[in-house]
Structures are given as structure tokens and as C-alpha cells.
Amino acid sequence: MSDELERAVNSVLDAVPGADRDAVLDEFERYQTEFLMGPKAAVRSVITRIQRSTPGAVDDASTARPDQAPQPAKQVQSFAELVDGDRNVTLEAFVADHDLVERNVRGEMMTIGRGRLEDKPNEPRSQRTSIQYTDWGNHADVLRPGSVVRIEGASASSWQEQVRLEINRSARVTTLQASSEPIIDRSEPLTIEQASSIEGRVSIVARIVSNDPRTINTKDGRAIEVRSGRIADSTGMMTYTAWDGLDYSAGTLVKIRDAQVRRFRNLPDLNIGRTTIIEEYHDAAFPDLETLSDHSKVAIKGLKDGMRDVEIVAEIHQITERQVNVKGEKKTIHSGELIDPTGRCRFTIWSDAVSIEEGDLPLPVHIQGARVSSWQGIPDLAVDSMDNIERLDTSPWESIDPEDHWVEAMLDDLVKGPSRQSVEVLGSIVSVGEDSGPILRCPECRRVLVDDACADHGTQDGIPDLRIRMVLDDGVAAMTALLNRAAAEALLEMDRDAVVSTIKESGREAWLSDLRDRWLARRVRIRGRTRVDEMAGYLLADAVLFEGISDMSVETVRARWGI
Template identity: 30%
Template sequence: MSLDDAAEDLASSLGVDKAEVKEDLEKLVSYSVPMDEAKQSLRRKYGDEGSTGGGADDAPTTDIEEITTDDDRVTVTARVLTVGKRSIRYDGDDQTIFEGELADGTGRISYTAWTDFSLTPGDTVTVGNAGVREWDGNPELNLGQSTTVTLEEEPLSVPYDVGGQRNLIDLEPGDRGRTVEVRVLEVEQKTIDGRDGETEILDGVFGDETSRLPFTDWDPHDAIEAGTSVRLEDVYVDEFRGVPSVNVTAFTTVEAIPEVAVSDEATAMSVQEAVDAGGVYDVELTGNIIEVRDGSGLIQRCPECGRVVQNDQCRSHGKVDPEDDLRVKAILDDGTDSVTVILGRELTEEVYGGTLTDALEAARDEMDRGVVADDIAETLAGREYRVRGSLSVDEYGANLDATDFEESGGDPASRAERFLAEVGR
């Protein structure tokens, strides 16, 4: 049923103005309230005492592990693990939402509350008539106007940690209401085109003993300065270029703390582990370069956006006067999987053994820009390298933007034997 048809049906049965009902219905649906729940909410608003399906008693009591995206409404008794708060905007209206995780003895589930139910981590509550929606392929509870929340006196024992304290290595996209203690490794103030026009934000990198992750502070906090250590309460995590990214908001509490230790070492993984993780911000891989791909050596970039151009044509800016650059795109294989390693100009110059100017002179002497890529391929192919950088995985494959690249000095034959033994060959 379309929204217009639903509004007409409600207006007819309730005996009220259709335009008014439609406006209310549009607002509820815009906040992701399921249609059935929105209709029940409006029936109660307009005094339809005979309406059914709107109370907590109508929604079946369910264990969390049994909830699926096929469910409409459920009632659960659960422990509140985390509570986060942030502001969203839809159709020009600001809306404060509350979100986090609930758990019982059978499992965990995320929730979004469109009303302040005064949830506190550690509370045991019975949530009645909660809507169920799909979020990233999983069921999520939707706590709206027709939901009831009752605080239980007897605490529910659950096999999960209460509270949002996490190390950076444990953060995952979709986490909400998390608390981290980190050192600010890099920070840069930027101006972006935000929802209220030009907006100042902070972009940078956090670090702790376990990992490093990018962050964005959408409401710049004075305490977030390079070199400082801070405790951040109520951050949420999304995905940026295939890796978790920490988001600091106006609702985040930022407190200066004693210096947080940060490991100088990247997380060492096999290529397969890194690819299966879906992306890792700071990772170290070791393997053999088996191929230097097309698009390596001397390339040309758009002066406006930095994209690689062909025949002076940029996909975004049309015909341009391109700028010369150096790059390497090489396939690294460690016996478990392979990844495309991308070296920027500085690392490419180290591999090439000369500067961009040297490369341009060599290309002019040979009247062939391809000689630079040929020289690089001859240097790299077949050798074992240790690479550190940020790995992202998308529909085009796995790519690692390298920050460090050096020959490992290891024995490829011994490592190959070890990998073969691990897979039982």
C-alpha cells in the first residue's frame, strides 16, 4: 500500500482530515518507523480506541536469537549493553536518536530509539511492541512511539560486556555508543559542504596500543589536538574506504587523560586474513611481487582532482593540462591470497632509484614513457617485500595504499613451505 493510500484509509476510518494524517504519516515513515507501527501510532493519536495490534501484549515475547527480519513487532526482556546519542536530518528536520545494543542469554541485537526512553547501560528492561527492520542485512529493533519500556528489578545475566569501552582494534563499522582512550596522532581542520552549508570539521588519526584508525570530529573539540591523549565517550563507527572510522559528535564527551601508549608496529597479517577482514587501516603484509601492473611508472594526473588521466582527458573535468607523477601498482602474493599494492611518488622514486625528473629524462631519451615501468618491474618482480599501509576491499578487489615498502630479506622458499604446511598440502 502506498503512503497516499494508507493516509486515505486512515483518514476515512478515523474521520479526520486526510492532509493532516498524511503529514503525520510522512514524518513517522521518514524517521524509519515501520508503516504498520506508524499507522497504529496515528490511530492512538486520533483516539481510535478500537484499534488492534498497537499494544505490547500483541507483540510476541521473543528471544533475541530468534528475531529475524521477517518479524513485524516483538517484545524482549534484555540487558542494555550500550547507549549512544546522535543527531540525524531527514527532509530538513533534525532528529535526535538513541542507539546501541541489547542482549539476553541467547544473543545481541542493535536498536534505534526515536524517543528518549532513559536507557542506561546495565539496565534490564522489557521492551514491548518494538518494530523490527533490516539494517546491513541483520534485524534491528526500532523503538518508536508505540513501544513501551519497563525497567525490571531483577538484573538479567548475559554473556556480554556491559558498556561501550573498546580498544581500537575491536571497533567495527556499525558500532554505536562506544568509549575509547586514544592518542591523537594526526589532526587537520577542514571545511566541507555540510548539511547547514560550509562546516568546519576535524579529520585525523587516533592510535592506542592495539591499532590506529581514522576519525572525523563533526563538532570540533578543543581537546582534540595532535599529541594529546583523550577519553571519548559516545562515539560511533562507520566505514571509510573499507576500514572502520571513528566519528566524534556534539554528544561525545571528550576528556584529557594521561598519555596513551601507541604501538609503533602495524598489525601483521597474512593477505588472506587482511582481505577477509574487509579492510584494515594499518596492516603489515609480507609476500612476493609477482607482477607490476599496467598504470605503473610515469603517469599523468588531473590538476583539479588528482585522478589519473588518459589522453589529457579527466572523467570529471574533461580536457585538462595534466601533471606528471610516478606510481607503482604491483601484485603482492604470500601464498594465501594476493593484493594490489599501490606506491605513491616518494616510495616509487625509492624503488626506481631516481626522481620524477630523472624518470622524465629517461623517457625522453628513449622516446618511450614505458621504459620507467619496465625498469621498475625488473627491480621488483620475484622479490619478497614487507609492506605497511591501509588495505581496502571493494567490488574491484583488494588494494593496499603503502606507507612503507622494503625488501624483507626473508627466504621465500622457507615461507612457501610454511604456508603449504599450514594448508595441509
């Protein structure tokens, strides 16, 4: 027995009085065989496992020795079901990231895989839980980012109080759904555009655009001081978080090696940790800071929930003071509306010291260091104080009328992009939904009642309403449009009471059939806003105008959409 193993065994016996020495040795041997982990690296995990298998070591420990009988297979649907010490685990997962790294195991350099998995692969990504994994069995050909896999015979361990999945040498990994994502060579520096599309280890050559102190509050109440900001190259911009500081000023060109791209609300962020290597880089052809700063400004149509350190030029068209409750204390803030040629959005200044009056509006401003949250699906740009806002003498564009500010957009851009306001689209009606017509809404939550009952609030006296659901197709993409009562009554040229009377006389099916005969293949111009998430995208219409007949016949539309 080596001195290192002897010390590790004694550490476990000291930590778990009454533990069986042979069982401890068996555990160290298992970690060495299955995970290539030496005694020093495995000691914490061995202590945890021995505590669970030693009577009286912990309150809920089992009295059964793990080497007395094989552990049955554990079928896992959600990663929340995993606990440290689980063995023979079977699960299906989406591979979010896989990377190969070199690791020194008992003096020998070995290549192992590591990355991140997401459970519930058939659910939207917003409803999944992720977990870090280590692949000890050289399954790189199967663990392709973007693929769905079935893993059998894995185990769970714990590191820094986080459960991890260990894909052992004996584990079986099979592909359920192949990946369509391109393979990117990470051995060389990537562009920011490339790095933004993946997760995991990357190297990047970029110029630092901003570098500011930031405090992160952890779940256990600790405050961690980090540096954060933006880096940029000719292909784009990315935010970063430097956990051990970053001693380079804005404008410095750097080469960053072995950083990690992580995603928050589906937005990439470069994590710079202790193992990351950063060095100043020299390239006379690399764009300067002024050029990159101009490129890094965001238009309103590009704002996404979760963005931070946002720089934008826009006009303030509305601003009001209001009181909010923050952690039990009243706080005065200012909120209003921003407009630029690409759209409009809400904004909030979290300060009572705001030197903007109604007479100043519309006011062109240059905003820096802002962040984006979402309110009812609408981007809300948050600014800490007036220090982040610079007044501009003139607007960089011609005058915008806020009462008639509609931005033409293609459905393909709206479906793939973030939620937006003040959009105008042109397309053909290819479907009218079965649920169109008079409805009743819950007075508590505005949900549609089914059999006079709300799923959350039970039986209710509903609020009468009217809606139309249709599908719009512009030849490239399609999107569901929802018409509220005002828009529906205007398009139908009849109010809700008249619609109810018509349905009573002829029946709902006849009423819907008449709508389809008159509307299918008609071209319409819709003005409103979009609400887009990982599940679907909707066009919430304020107004709908007929534009004529499309190139598609009614019969073609019916055949294509199965109506």
C-alpha cells in the first residue's frame, strides 16, 4: 500500500468512526479503476459513500454494505432525482456540450471528456435541468453536442456540493437523435461568432471593450467580487465574467485560452477562471476599440432577456416617476419608453435622482452598462443611475412619430428573434383556429374558462371576450397571430354580441366555415407585437388590414394545411 493510499484510508476512518477498512480500500480501488481517480482526489467522495453505508454514521444511512449485493438499475427522468453515490444509472439526455481535456492521472497524461447534459430532452430547454459530467470511457463519437443520447450504467458523485454524472468505462452510451450542429475545432482560437454558438472550453483573440467590478451574491449568502464586461472582434461581441480578476484595461487586445462559454437565459457568457490563461496579443490588423465599440451597440430589436452591459442609442419618449417595494422598502424609480428606428421598449432608471423633464422629450441618449429583463414578454432595459445615460445634442436619425411607429419585419426574423413591439408584417392567412370566437375569461388571471371554470381559480363568472386565432404565412415562415377583441371586431365588422347571435342561429362550425371561405389565402397586414420563447412565437395583433388575394388559391391552402 502506497503512503498516499494509507493517508487517504486513515482520513476516511477518522471521518467515519466504525467504518470497515476493507470497504474503504474497495472504494478507493473502484474510484481508481472506474474513474482513474487517485486516493487524494477521491477521498471526499469515498467519505460520503462510506458514511452512507456505515450504520450510525449519518441519520439516514443504510445498514447494507454496497459490496454485499449489486445495486439495481436506477431509471432517472430528471437530474433532481440523482444523489451522490447512485450507481447503475440509466437516463436519456440532451448533450449541451462535450469537450476533450488532458488530465494527469498518477503521472500519466490521459484524455477524458467532460461537458454538460440536460434532462427531459423532449421538453423546451427552459424547462430542463442541466448537470456536469465526466466521460471516462472515450464516448466522444456519441456525446456530440446537440444530440440526444441514452446512458446506461453511469454513476453519480459530488464535487463542491454539486452532483455530477460519471460516465464510466463500462457505461453504455447510444444515440437516440443525431446532432445537426457543425463540429468546431477548439484547438485553435475561435471567433466570437463561433464561440457564441457553442458551450464549453474555448480560446479567443479579442479586444476588451469594458472591464468593471461586479458583486455576485451566492445562494449561501456570500458576496463574491468579480470583474465583468465585454470583449469584441470583427464578428461580434460577448460578455465575460472573470472570477479571479482581469488586470487589463479597455482597449487591450488579449488572447484568452481555456475559458468556458456558459449560457444564461440562452445567452452566452465567457467564464474566465483560475485555469484560464490570458496574455496580451499583438495584431496590427485587428480592429481598434472605437471601431468595435460602434459595432457593439445594440438596436432595440436586438434586446434579449438576460443581456447585460448593454450599450444603446435611442430616444426617450415617455418618462414617469413611480414607487415600488424593494425588499420591504419603498423606492422611487423612473420608467418610460425608448424608441429607435427598429422598434420600441420599456426602460427603467433605478434612481430617484433623474434630471429629465417632460419638456426635454423626445430626448436622444447614449446608454451604457444597462441590462435587460422581461416584463410580460416585453424587453425592459434597466439602468442604475443617470451616470449611465449621456444626453445627445441631436438624434442620429430623422424624427420618429411614436403614434405611427411600425417597423416592417419578415416572419422568419420574428420567429427566430426576441420579443418585439411595433412590428408590421405582411402575409397570407392559411388557417383559422377552431378556438376562434366568443370566449369567457377568468376575472382573476384572464385565462380562458373551460366549462365556466378556471384551471387555477375554479368556477367563475367569466368576463366576455372575443378572439381570433389564425396562422400567417409569408412564403418563408409561418407564425400564429392572436387578435384581441378590438382587432377581431374591426376585422369581422361586427361586435361580440353580433357574433354570438350569428353562432346561435347557424352554429359554430358554419360560422368558422364562412370565415375560412372568406379569409383563407387573403393577404393581410398586421400591426402589433411579438412574444417569443423556447416553446413558440406569437404575433399579438393590434390591427389587421386586408391587402388583397395571395398567389395561393383557397384549395391550395386547404390542401397544404389540412383544413
